[in-house]
Structure formats: structure tokens, C-alpha cells
Amino acid sequence: MSRILKRISTLLVALLVMVMVMVVPSAMVDMNGINVSGWQPAGITRQVQADFAVAKVTQNTGFVNAAWRVQAQGALDTGKKLGLYYYAGGNNATAEANHFTNHTRSYVGRAVLVLDWESYQNGAWGNGNWVREFVRRVHAMTGVWPMVYVQASAIWQIPSDVRAKCGLWVAQYASNAATGWQTRPWKYGAYGEAMRQYTSNDRLPGYAGPLDLNVLRGEAWQWDKYANPNGTAVRPSPAPRPSVPSVDYEALATATIRGDYGNGQTRKAALSANYERVIQIVNRRLSVTSASASVPAPASVAKDVSVTVRSGDTMSGIATRTGLWPLSAWRVPSGNLNLIYPGNIVTYRGKAIAVSGSTAMGSRVHVVKSGETLSGIFGANGWQHVAQLDNLANPNLIYPGQRLRY
Secondary structure, three states: OHHHHHHHHHHHHHHHHHHHHHHOOOOOOOEEEEEEOOOOOOOHHHHOOOOEEEEEEEEOOOEEOOOHHHHHHHHHHOOOEEEEEEEOOOOOHHHHHHHHHHHHHHHEOOEEEEEEOOOOOOOOOOOHHHHHHHHHHHHHHHOOOOEEEEEHHHHHHOOHHHHHHOOEEEEOOOOOOOOOOOOOOOOOOOOOOOEEEEEEEEEEOOEEEEEEEEEEOOOHHHHHHHHOHHHOOOOOOOOOOOOOOOOOHHHHHHHHHHOOOOOHHHHHHHHHHHHHHHHHHHHHHHOOOOOOOOOOOEEEOOOOEEEEOOOOOOHHHHHHHHOOOOHHHEEOOOOOOOOOOOOOEEEEOOOOEEEOOOOOOOOOEEEOOOOOOHHHHHOOOOHHHHHHHOOOOOOOOOOOOOEEEO
16 A cells, blocks of 8 residues: 555656656747848738748838738738838938828837948948937837837947837848848847847848848737837827928029920939929910011011131031021031131121120020021030020930020
């Protein structure tokens, strides 16, 4: 009997040890995740297995990742924790923070908010106060302190008071080789960071392209704390959007005629949504062939006007002196308008616009005809002055009907 009791006692002790082992708390398990942007497809957060996904929402005050809402919802639908990030443009910190929170307000409390602080296209790079103003504005609008993403070599740009409130997401790579998920990346925890990015060139099942891989030094409940600390997160009301300045179509038309926006598709792309309206104004202006009211009315000049070349004369100088344009209507003995000599008789044999009254530079007007060029009208020695006088940004770009002062 005693042996039976002893055996039962031994079995009970063994069972108790097993139970104790089973209930000993396990070590903290870090979370693995990806960050994505418009470079990845909208369905990326459904395609790839991860614990969390952070999607780019906006950059500066004029860009929005068209896929971000689909990427965000895909993460939530597949049980991933969600983060949303803003890429700093470095202009007005308050306006940029408003832009970010205006777009993300329906996710506040459910997603970790992040400021992506990098040098590329960031006009405030090196200015820690910009970072401070941005995170303070986000906190004022949402009750949440955003994480700050930064490369390890630039942590010094993040003020200490910001680091005390905002989790750091540090990017530092031992190499950019594809390794898959890492549990302890190089220099893991060396900066007291909340999260580490250790590659931007990895591959995971479900997507063949490059991916940024990250590890959160914590568990799901800690992620939730960053998203909604103490349950105090609030959805902000939309911040007032800056007023959009009215478009000066007349100024755009002037610049178009001047050649600032090029030709064809280049011009169409430059003018964008203003293209049709501006071209209407351009066509209306160019259809008017009379000189402006401030210029005396032109008088028709008879053909066959002859002039004797004087020492120092050029054909553009003679055309300016006589008011007879274009240069292509002049005939010279050598056949070359740039080759005349004192004593030569040069003859005007075309119909010109000669302006009565003052012959001062700029008081006459030539209306461009189809096929004409600036050098063809005013000569090799005169077109530069006319281009300067008429503020022609591109002397090779003139239009039929355009009025050129000379």
C-alpha cells in the first residue's frame, strides 16, 4: 500500500511540474511587418503574410497615394495591425499635418500614425523644429503622438522632447540582401527604437517585387498603445483647407505665346486642366492682326524702295531705319542679307507694315506670317534685340498672327 501511495505521489509531483511549466509566461514575441506605398499594388497587404502593414497616405500637401485606402483596408481585413505614414515635404509643418490628419481621421485610434522623415524632396531636412511642429499638430488634432521614421545616421535631427513622446522607427541595414524575416537585426535595440527597418530589398511569398521589412520590438497590445494611448485618440474635424488662388488665364496665355510652355503634348501637360481655356485665349489673340491701339496705324508701303548702304549698315539696321519689314522682302546684290557693303543698292520688294511717326525701337509692329522665323524677319544681327524687346523666352517659337515690336 505504501508503495502504491508513493507511486501516486510521484505521479502527482510530475503532473504539477508539467502544469507549472505550461503556465510560465513566455518571452515577448516581436511583430514582423512591411511598409508599402504607391510603388506596390493596391492588393499588396492581402497578398503578403505579416503581423502589420504601414501604408503611405500623403506627401507634402499636394500628393495622395491613390491606393492607400485599399491597402489599409486589406491589412485590417486580413487581421494585420495597421499603420499610416506621411512623407515630409518640409514646407509649412502645420499645413502638412492638417493634410495628413484630414485624410486619416477615420482611422485614428485604429492605426499607428507615422511621420516619415527623409532627405529626398524634403525642404526642411536637418530642421528638428519642423519635426516638433508637425508631431505637436498631429497630437493636437488627434490625441496621438505619431511615430517618427528616420535613418540611424539622422536620429540627431529628432529633438529629445519629440523622442520622449514619439516612438522611433529606425532604418539601418547591415546589407540590403534578401534574408527574409529577421528576429534580431543588426544593432537591434541600439537606439532604444520602437521599431527597426532592416532591409528595403527583400522578397516574400505573395509578391515578387522588393519590400521593406521591419520588426516591432513589442507585441500587439503595444502596437495598440501607439495607435490609441490610454483610449484618448479622437477623430479630428477636417482642418480648413487653404484657399485655392484663382488662375490668371490671361497671364498663362501670354506665357504660352511667348513659348514658356513649349509645343504639342509638352504644352498640354504643362497647362494641365487649364489647357483648353488658355488655348482659346491664345487663338483669340492671334486672330487679331492689327497692331495695338498704342501703336500708330500702319500704312501700306509701295514696292521697290531702294536704299544705298552706308558704312556700318546692317540689313536689320536698314529695315529699322526705314520701317520696312520683313527682311526676307529685301534684295541685296550678294544674295546674302548678312553680306552687304557700303555703296550697295538694296531694294525692298515686298509689302510691309511701315509705321508712321516715331521710328524709335519698339514703336513698330510686325505681324508674324506662316512659315516665318525670327532671324528670317529681323536678320542675324537684329533678332536678338527683338527677342529681348518682346520678352521671347524661346526665340525659335513664334506663331502666325503674333505681333512683334521692333
